[in-house]
Amino acid sequence: AQKITQTQPGMFVQEKEAVTLDCTYDTSDPSYGLFWYKQPSSGEMIFLIYQGSYDQQNATEGRYSLNFQKARKSANLVISASQLGDSAMYFCAIPVYSGGTSYGKLTFGQGTILTVHP
Amino acid sequence: GAGVSQSPSNKVTEKGKDVELRCDPISGHTALYWYRQSLGQGLEFLIYFQGNSAPDKSGLPSDRFSAERTGGSVSTLTIQRTQQEDSAVYLCASSLVYKYNEQFFGPGTRLTVL
Numbered sequence: 001a002q003k004i005t006q007t008q009p010g011m012f013v014q015e016k017e018a019v020t021l022d023c024t025y026d027t028s029d030p031s032y033g034l035f036w037y038k039q040p041s042s043g044e045m046i047f048l049i050y051q052g053s054y055d056q057q058n059a060t061e062g063r064y065s066l067n068f069q070k071a072r073k074s075a076n077l078v079i080s081a082s083q084l085g086d087s088a089m090y091f092c093a094i095p096v097y098s099g100g101t102s103y104g105k106l107t108f109g110q111g112t113i114l115t116v117h118p
Numbered sequence: 119g120a121g122v123s124q125s126p127s128n129k130v131t132e133k134g135k136d137v138e139l140r141c142d143p144i145s146g147h148t149a150l151y152w153y154r155q156s157l158g159q160g161l162e163f164l165i166y167f168q169g170n171s172a173p174d175k176s177g178l179p180s181d182r183f184s185a186e187r188t189g190g191s192v193s194t195l196t197i198q199r200t201q202q203e204d205s206a207v208y209l210c211a212s213s214l215v216y217k218y219n220e221q222f223f224g225p226g227t228r229l230t231v232l
Contacts (some may be wrong), residue, residue, distance in 0.1 A: 004160075010216075031223070037223075042225065043207060043225055043226045043228075044224070044226070045161075045209060045211070047220060047221065048224070051221075061193035077146055091161065093162060096163070103219060104149055104151055105151075105174060106161070106163060106221070108160035108162075109160055109162070110159065110160045111160055
């Protein structure tokens, strides 16, 4: 069974600084992907970044990058140059596979609340 | 350029009543997902649709929960005889088939069972 762990219930960062949100996972699937989503106070889940387990380079999307360490089973999200609008809940997720397919079924971590201070 | 829409945005009901939650996916997205997010918790997968069929219903918490999708578009999640533990935000997402890593979420329906 897949499992996602986010050990930081809350994080604080000063505006314009970088912050790392931790995520560790456990899966027996040989091929998988890691997702990060942002959930602002409005409630909508916003897809941020994805990394496949066989990708050679860490994924980068604008100010978001994924520090993927496969041997340690960690996929930390790095947000550079934090902005006030980055204040939100952040979720790490991994597909759940059954019979060789996930059907897009995701297992989510408990989330980390990020607060950006001016 | 509409995204995923859900209605109602908020629903307050009495214990024992039935409720219907609606999801309107992005046009052209054949895959549709329902998740539940309880207070302070992560998202819990409920059900997935590929077109009008649901190959994976394993996440439905009880037989009081059912979902259907018609015309490969709108989906309805029905909860019968609601219980207080059903109170949560119900989120719907859609994606292109085989683009599971790009699920677009709706704003959710906040259900409160009194």
